[in-house]
Amino acid sequence: MKPYIFLLPMSWYIYLHLINLLTLTLMCFSPNRTLTMALGNQTDHLALLQFKQLISSDPNGILDSWNSSTHFCNWHGIICSPKHQRVTKLKLQGYKLHGSISPFLGNLSHMRFLNLGDNNFNGNIPQELGRLSRLRYLLLLNNSLSGEFPINLTKCSELKRMMLVGNKLIGKIPSQIGYLQKLQHFRMDKNNLSGKIPPSIKNLASLTIFMTSFNNLEGNIPQEICSLTQLKIIAVHANKLSGIFPSCLYNISSLNVISIASNEFSGSLPPNMFHTLPNLQYFSIGGNNFSGHIPTSIANASTLTTLLDIDTNHFVGQVPNLGKLQSLRFLHLAYNNLGDNSKEDLEFLNSLTNCSKLRLLDLTTNNFEGSLQNSIGNLSTSLNRLSFGDNQIYGQIPTELGNLTSLSLLSMEYNNFEGTIPTTFGKFQKIQALILYGNNLSGVIPSIIGNLSQLYALGLDGNMFEGNIPPNIGNCQKLQYLTLSQNNLKGDIPLEIFNISSLTNSLNLSHNSLSGSLPKEVGMLKNIEMIDVSENNLSGDIPGTIGECTSLEYLYMEGNSIRGTIPSSLTSLKGLQRLDLSRNQLSGPIPKFLQNISFLEYFNVSFNMLEGEVPTDGVFGNATQVAIIGNNKLCGGISQLHLPPCLSKGRKHAKHRKFRLIAVIVSVVSFLLILSFIITMYWMRKINLKRNVDSPTIDQLAKVSYQDLHRGTDGFAARNLIGSGSFGSVYRANLVSEDNVVAVKVLNLQKKGAHKSFFVECNALKNIRHRNLVKILTCCSSTDYKGQEFKALVFDYMKNGSLEQWLHPEILNAETPTSLDLSLRLNIIIDVASALHYLHEECEQLVIHCDLKPSNVLLDEDMVAHVSDFGISRLVSSICGNSSTIGIKGSVGYAPPEYGMGSEVSTCGDMYSFGILMLEMLTGRRPTDEVFKDGQNLHNFVAISFPDNLENIFYPHIVSRDAEVTEDGSIENSECLISLFRIGLICSMESPKERMNIVDVTRDLSMIKKTYLTGFRTHN
Template sequence: MVAVAALGNQTDHLALLKFKESISSDPYNALESWNSSIHFCKWQGITCNPMHQRVIELNLRSNHLHGSLSPYVGNLTFLINLDLGNNSFSGEIPPELGQLLQLQHLYLLNNSFVGEIPTNLTYCSNLIDLILGGNKLIGKIPIEIGSLKKLHSFHLFGNNLTGGIPSSIGNLSSLVRFTCASNKLGGDIPREVCRLKNLTLLLLGENKLSGMIPPCIYNMSSLIELSLVMNNFTGYLPSNMFNNFPGLTVFEIGANQFSGPIPISIVNASSLQVLDLAQNYLVGQVPSLEKLQDLYWLSFGYNNLGNNSIIDLEFLNYLTNCSKLEMLSIASNNFGGHLPNFIGNLSIQLTQLYLGGNMISGKIPVEIGNLVGLILLTMESNLFVGVIPTTFGKFEKMQILYLGGNKLSGDMPPFIGNLSQLYDLELAHNMFEGNIPPSIGNCQNLQVLDLSYNKFNGSIPLEVFSLSSLTNLLNLSHNSLSGSLPRELGVLKNLEILDVSKNHLSGDIPTEIGECISLEYLMLQGNAFNRTIPSSMASLKGLRYLDLSRNQLSGSIPDVMQNISVLEYLNVSFNMLEGDVPLNGVFGNVTQIEVIGNKKLCGGISQLHLPPCPIKGRKHAKQKKIRLMAVIISVVSFLLILSFIITIYWMRKRNPKRSCDSPTVDQLSKVSYQELHQGTDGFSTRNLIGSGSFGLVYKGNLVSEDNVVAVKVLNLQKKGAHKSFIVECNALKNIRHRNLVKVLTCCSSTDYKGQEFKALVFEYMKNGSLDQWLHPEILNAEPPTTLDFAHRLYIIIDVASALHYLHRECEELVIHCDLKPSNILLDDDMVAHVSDFGIARLVSAIGSTSYKNTSTIEVKGTVGYSPPEYGMGAEVSTCGDMYSFGIFMLEMLTGRRPTDHAFEDGQNLHNFVAISFPGNLKKILDPHLLSMDAEVEMKDGNHENLIPPAKECLVSLFRIGLMCSMESPKERINIEVVCRELSIIRKAFLAGEIN
């Protein structure tokens, strides 16, 4: 017997030495005692059976050990407890662990193990705790796991496991805790789970599980925590479900697709501490929660709760009994009415309160200031009016305050300086006025300050530029701020985004701007900045976007700006700049630079179509010659001017009905008919890439453009084609935007038969029109891939940005009149460009009247996209463009044209969406937007179980599309509101990393 024990000792000793050999790093010297000077049973982390001196416990938890787990551990056959949690072990879990038949507790939590779960582990029939969470395991949960009858705790969370939950899980009759959260598991929850009568903890969140919850789960009275967040579950919640969970403390089903009302039985869930119902499709009123006195986390956000009525928020009164409440979110629902005064009676423990994205109106109650423990308060995108209550000055712990997108007015209160802990303050899109208070300088932790789209005036206080903490955003745009940009600007060395556009700022751009070395986006457009562009801007090595347009800048463009290697967009248009345009860097790409409206600029790349720069002559040696030349030039100039005036007079007298397009056409560089004929192979059908109302579009190669181009040839036999050419020239001659197609040149000549010929030459868009991507099966097109959600979102944002430019930023208002997918072109990077301005309307202000540069073309858009009022003779308007934009959005989301054959008997695309929105998105959503991962898992091709991605974003996008395409023009939202909402959606999409 002694000999056997000795042999066993040697085996254990050798196994431990092999374990040590596999450790590559031991920063805490946990294995320092593992040497021959003492018996291995006295080594750190080792416990032996006192009788046989065999290892029964190996516990090296939280020692930051690096290395692999030696398979020799499988020789420690007396081992009962193996705990290596919270280290950095890598490699696979050795299957030799299956030899540890006495093992009861296996803790490999929070390491970096890879590979599959060894099936051999199921031989350890005495296992009570199997903890494999927080690793990088892949593959499926072994079916054989059901043989571990003694298992109490089974934790697999935080891995990369796939497949489904095996039904054999129901055989684990002793199981108390089961967690598989944060994996990639699919399929449904097997009904066999309901056989686990001792189960208290079931955490399956953050997977790809789908289907309906087995009804028997709602009868598992043993459950204390149930979390199913961030899956694809559907169905209604049974009205009596909370009657069967007497001890339930955590109920989390957020970010799924549950619908219907909140179960009325929730009133009986008196033990609940955490209730998360956010990001579903729940409807109706919130029932009484007065008995839930242990609640500390409550989230109803991003549903369809409430009916925009005065009783929607009465449930808040019940919450005044919840003295432990720390977080409350009712954001992004349909809650209406006024915010009740008893909001101030909520728990003094409340730190986070989310109210944004509803339809709450009236004044902000002063009682809200009683919630002095608030760290976060969001009230954005509601209908609040009046001033900010002075009681906000009590929020000394406040870190995040969102009040943007309301109708708040009055001054920005000086007590804002009391909120010294603020790091994010957003008051944009309100009606605040007066000066920005200098007390803002007390907020020394601010990282984000957004005061844009208000009526602030006066100068920017120096205290704003003392906030060296500003790192993310300083946005003061679209106000009435005046004065100069202070030199103290250079303090903001870590700021990424600075936007002071659309104000009345003047003076020079301070050279200290070059000290803001972290700037990526700089918007100074729409002010009255003068003098030169400081060359110190070249120090902004990370600058990606720079807009200096519509100022009074003079002098030349500094050559050193072409050294900013990451600069993607530069706009210096409509200034008084002169001299050479550089050739390198951003200046070498015509799609990334805007220089129009600077009459004295010259040179640059050929695609800019600027005049060549004059060669500087040598100075004359004698002053006499200079004076003589001046006299000669004056005489010649006078004679030329006189000759020109006489010529114009006789031309007008002889031809009073000269075509009005000449001045416009003359402003564009010309290309000959011969060059177009050669570049398109004689306008060969092989090069035909599109057709429109007034002509055909060909792909061509032009020597003068040194690039592939698109040539739009007008069919002048068609009524209105000639005027379409004029309108398109007028519309495109001065507008420049990254999301508008750019006209390169034109041709107004005769063809080889002596017939009149007119054509426009545009940039060629490699990815064609959006129409062929949305409807390839109809157009017989073959796009390389289907448009996913991210592509569609960014295309919608691109088109909205173009429309905002046309409606709000052009010197002349441009109404497109024919916005639709076939008029939206996609470049190499899938960036959208709006095209076809053949029937656009230009509106410019002349005195107090409005002059419309319109043609006699009767066409007012395309059937289905054209607003109903145009058919009744109404004048074109921006509201009409918004209707077209709304229909375009709905087409992007549904994949259906507005002229779809299914729309008959008064039905249309707007009504088709409205009927199913928001409760049944699956019925209206384009099948291509359904989850690709889920699609792979489907075996029968049935899309009914597939789930749309980014559903909270989808709901918001559908809502915008519906609001834009309302029948009455007065009910449609404008492009500014759309861009604001899309910006919020984009932030939410990026924050959630949804794709």
Template sequence: MNLCSHNLPSSWFIYLHLLLILFTFKSTWFGRNTIASASGNETDQLALLKFKELIFIDPYGILDSWNSSTNFCNWGGVTCNPMHERIIQLNLQGYQLHGTISPLVANLSFLRVLDLGNNNFYGTIPQEFGRLLQLQGADLSNNTLHGEFPINMTSCFQLQELNLYGNNLIGKIPVQIGYLRKLQVLSVGRNNLTGQIPASIGNLSSLTHLFMGENNLEGEIPQEIGLLRNLTYLQVGENKLSGMLPSILFNMSSLITIAATLNQFNGSLPSNMFHNLPNLQAFGVGGNQISGPIPISITNASVLQLLDIGFNYFVGQVPNLGRLLDIEFIDLENNRLGSNSTNDFDFLEPLTNCSNLYLFSISYNNFGGYLPNFIGNLSTQLSQLYLGFNQISGQIPTELANLSNLTILSMGYNHFDGIIPTAFGKFREMQVLGLDGNMLSGVIPTSIGNLSKLFSLNLSQNMLEGNIPPSIGNCQKLQSIYLAQNKLTGPIPLEVFSLSSLTEFLDLSQNLFSGSLPDEIGRLKNIEKLDVSNNHLSGNIPGTIGECMSLEYLYLQGNSFNGVIPSSLSSLKGLQYLDLSRNQLSGSIPEGMQGIIILEYLNISFNKLDGEVPTEGVFQNSSWFFITGNSKLCGGISNLHLPPCPVNGRKLAKHHHFRKLTAVVVSVVALLLILSFSLIIYWMRKSKKRQSFDSRTINQLVKVSYQNLHNGTDGFSDRNLIGSGNFGFVYKGTLESEDKIVAIKVLNLQKKGAHESFIAECDALRNMRHRNLVKILTCCSSTDYKGQAFKALVFEYMTNGSLERWLHPEIENAQQSRTLNTAQRLSIITDVASAIHYLHYECEQPVIHCDLKPSNILLDDCLVAHVSDFGISKLLSSIGVSPKKTSTAGIKGTIGYAPPEYGISYEVSIEGDMYSFGILILEMLTGRRPTDEMFKDGQTLHNYVRISIPNHLSQIVDQTILSGKLEQVADNESMIFTDPNVKECLLSLFSIALACSVESPKQRMSMFVVIKELNLIRSSFFLV
């Protein structure tokens, strides 16, 4: 029988669906309701006790009151109907409960509100929840629940809010969702849902908020969505949706927000679409494939505040936006707008009426002609202006300097000529200035020194002349300077090398600089990339360059440097790329350069070097280093085909010399045998003791052989080296027993304390299980092929590396740089807090980590944080009892992260970890290491933040946060974002960090309070 052919009303389908549910649960539902009617109070109490049984971690003790000594209506999180004493609300939001959800919750037949959000529930959502027929609100957001959408919950016809945001749900959104006619809020975002948006969504006539973003939904938005006449918020961004945005969508006058970014939508937008959207405040379709002109009707969108159509294929001229008096955010970048003509900027003058505008981007388009002078009449609130990668020509208008609150000005890769206006010195709030890739001439104005807040300056690829003005030394926050490919002359001023803030890139290449590199170059201790190649520099390469301990890329080629290669380069253990070619260097290659383990490119071609070429490190692979043009080099690996080096010393001419030498050799050999025998006995005894200790320590870990690790890393090849630490090296590899990539930590047993570190890490990790701790898979305690002791630990491999790499990225080019937005940083902080809470309070034997820092926080492919490196951790028999001395004595953490009390006392503490956690948050939010050069003479990262908030928040926050499309500094004192909660989120996180990192251990915030505060921040920050 085909029910559809009879055109039955939809109420019949609901009735039939209800009958099906009744039949399915007839033996349990009716039976339980019978009990409830007789003794409903007891049923409710029993259901709660069963719920409690499945909770194995309750950090806040919210369930402590759930016992028979008090009435269940007075239990924590429970609200009863006072008349019948039946439970109507169960609210356990944000208590970090760990466990599964009992299906017996379905016996709370009077339940109206179920809020279990922001916990750590796992498992599936019980299908029995479909029996909660009076349920009006269900919030299970921000847990780790898996399985498919709970289809039986579509029988809860009274539901007004269903929030499943931020879990691991899979499968499709069921068509039965259409039965929830009273539903007002549906949030299923940030899951792994697939399939199409069901057309039955159109039956939800009461729906006001629909959140489906951050899934893997496909297909088109169904036309039936137009039936949702009360819909105000539509979020379907970050999916795989395709086709055209349904035209019916643009007739929904109730809509306030349309968020459809990062999908595969195509086609064009109807020219009249904004005529019927009088309440629209945010329209975001960036990152799709939409083409055609910008609808001319946008001039009627009088209350629009956010317009994001970037990264599409829009063409033509930009309409008049001058009537959008409330507009704050306009992103038109990466389209095909403009026609490279003089009238491309006709839309700009009306835009001067928009006094709230704080971000405006038209970069990566086809705008041409001159930039009109009235651009200086745009909103004084304007903070970010992006004009780069267009065809704009002429001189830079001096009037731009009227926009005194600009923090970011990007004008690169146009055809600007003339000089850099001296009036740019008025940009007292400027943080990023990009004028690269133009035809600017003249000198760099001395007024550049007025930009005291500047952290990135890019003037490369122009025709600038003269010297670098010494006033640049006033820009004490500069992190990167790009002046490459100009005609700059003279010596490099010492003021450049006084900028200890330089941490990213100093690029002075392809200019006409002369003179020598001064010893002051050693002041750039935190610089990662230094390029002075292809200039006229001469003299010796200063040995102080070895003090630039953070250097990863060093380019000195194409100059006239002479003398020897300084041996101090060998101390740059993080060096990956070194080019000394085309100079006049002499002498031999320093042997210590073999010890730069991660060096993967070395070019010393076309110099005057002599002597033997080393054979270890980078010199093992001829594709990694280049020595052409040094005719006096010898030796090296065989495929270099260099002549052998001459043997030193004279041949013995007389036979009695030979006999004399033989006697000496025999005596020495005899002595060595005696010493060796004694040492063997000593080490056998010591080894026996150590092995017994090892066996007690790692007997719970399945061991793997040295051969397996050797094969899985190509003989511990440098190609697989991914990091190094205090006690060894970490390799990327595979195991025969693991069908996946792993991380292998090999201990350097020659280093004092390495063996103890191995034991400490085994002790700490063997019994720990937590989603935010690095998982140990196996270990190896054996000997290598040379008969030497070998110890290694094998962990899960983390695709996204360490947090250190994300906070302080190596920027090979701008498009590949990695950044973390505010939401991601908040999630990582929460992950780390959860791990530390587990270590301190939930382990069978409490653990103090002792070395919490960004390099010990690893990120998986979903950017979930995992705390690692327990090499110096301490085990406590219980909280408040002195730690066991299982790790190396005297090692108490890393400078800057270790609390001040560790400097005067050996005893470590939970409060010490809290201090490190606070410093970690401060570094994540400011982008500054606690060892930054600016923190001297009593200044610390803690004090730097404490005196800066809240009034100077925008000046201390990591600028990669502020440069995001949805976030913006609005004025001198405050921050305004498209989501206003972001500023409050940052302030709250700073407050937590400061409370954790105060000097007095007793006054530091506990992790209990931290987690509660973080949950409050998450619930208010994330749009759900």
């Protein structure tokens, strides 16, 4: 047994020795393998941690798993190779990450796939990424990356897809791009690139997609591009490219998409080009300088399924038969010289009846002549937009056109159509724009128009319609444009028209034979921009309610028989730009208040019976913009008007010098008496000054009793409580003295500052009046039934509550009938801006609100906004940068940063609050949301995604109606959103000096509203 015991440990020793020897032998053949693997893992681990360190915001918590508790290969978005445990894929697209891209990603030497798309990365693309020699996919699309194209990326010789679309890259496409010989997809669209497309592109033999649209590229497309025989998509639209488009590209049979619209290409198209493009589905060359005929070979281009766009060029001749393009959806032929002014011009329309998927047909502004055949009703039932405008088409409108029940736009303006509007148009239940102006249509306007409930614009002007305006047009409650001018319409203007609350752009009834007076109901069009009732037979006075149309910019009433005086209510039209009252029977003076309307740039009252002195300021200071001829009793004015001087008072009393001497003596005696009285009062006031310094007056403001308020609120019952604020509660009340429902703000006098707030708000509101400011009706300063001091303010009741309830109903548990679409949000923003414009620019004494926020913006029954709560406002005489009262004013999140550092209040502070309010309305996020921490705020949240990634920041409920996201991910009406976000960002800049003033804001908002969401061409 002993020898056996001895041999066991000896055998174990020899076994271990052999294992060590074998290990040393293997290390001789691969001495660094284990060490390399260990170091590689550590390098990847550190690189990922460095990447995470530069992420400033991770709203979805995606990187929470990136911690030491798990191996980095198990982190979210990381894929490693099973064998070496090295990072091969980094996929973090669409998580709204903010920050910059770490150069340490260049150390992930095994990485083949990098996708950081649809985030908010900014800064440059690191040159270090050029070290990723195995990288095949680089996807950085839809971020905010800037700087020039990193030349080192051309060292990534294995790259197959490079997608940098939707960033802010500048500079040129480098010639070294030709080194990427395995590249298949190259997308640099939607950046700010300039320069030319390099000829070295010919080396990209594997390229199938080349997209550089929406940049500033210029020069010719190099002929070398024709070496790319596998190319499927070439999209270079919206650049500054010019010259002849390379005809050799028409020989690349693999092409599916040719998109070169909105450049400066010229030349003609080869007649047989579509024979050599058997796979072409999308052909867009609109907005260039192409000329000649449409290639006849297009008749066999049956693969064209998506788009045929040749509009805005110089094509001539007949349109070929397109019947084989059976799957074509969009056909744009507008703005050319197509047609030969012959009756055969429209025969190609018969062939389009085979195109069963056609959704858009635009023939606007060509030379098409002939009449529409009944077969027009056999076009696709999917047809959504049909435009014939500005041609020479004649004859009657076929009744069969009513079969196209999916139409949302029918545009037939400026042709020679005759006859009546077919009653079959009543089938257009989806129609939004019906544009028929500039034809020879006759008969009455059919009552079926009132059944088109989705109608947005109705243009029937420039025809020969007769009879009365059908009252049931008032049923079209979405109308914004109504133009019936230059017809033979007669009778009174239907009152139902003034009940169309959506009528905000224009009401044009000019050049007809309408009679009666302009109804007082015109004041119901509170948000309309233009009213034109000129050249009719209207009589009566100008209704005073016209002053309630507070958005009115253009008012034309010339060529009627209107009498009376120019109403003083016009002083409410602060945005009025053009006013024409000429050729009427107006009398009395020209009101002096008109010279105070700062936007008024044209004024015409020629050939009336006006008298008295002509003002000299404002528009009256420019003789070229004022027309007053034909009023023989006018006098004064500026010298360029060549009016006689007004008779002075001194000349009138020249014969009464004796009485003047007596008057002088009496005046001197009176002056001495008054002077002694003033001196006495001065000393009395000086004695009592300290006693009264903290008790501001609220004179000239009517008061109501505590009993009335107690009765009107049912004893301040909880069921009548509609809100609470810093210094008290607001109740709904019925007051007999006011004869309507009012809002009563009861001050909590136990709260420090409540007394001062009461007096400040009374004194701020008693002398200011504006349609977008809450109106103070009366106040109460008394004692309650317990003998305790009681103070309250009484305002107009706002039926639709506060803006805060509409923006955040889910937080406030508020009930709102519908969400605010973009149109309503824009109108509310304009209302608030108008209120600030009045406070900052138009009051006799500058008013600074100091606490602008959604809860202080109230909405009446027409959704017109009114700014309220002047409890901490300031009446000052300062401009931006000058001071009023030291201390923090306003609410957290809305008060500007300088107030928190002891700066004094200014108009710039109000502009900051306005900017934050705008951003909150557009994003749906409060400035005090929990996500805004660690230095992040609402302004920075928007700035990071502006302007290229609006979909990351705008309030999703806006999308539901006005700003739909299209198939390619872009946002319709993005230009409107960009303009609004820009104003909000500039107003909320940290530095007061960098913020916009209210004058510039109101001007820009007016321009935005004019161009916002038309969606089609209109006639004004």
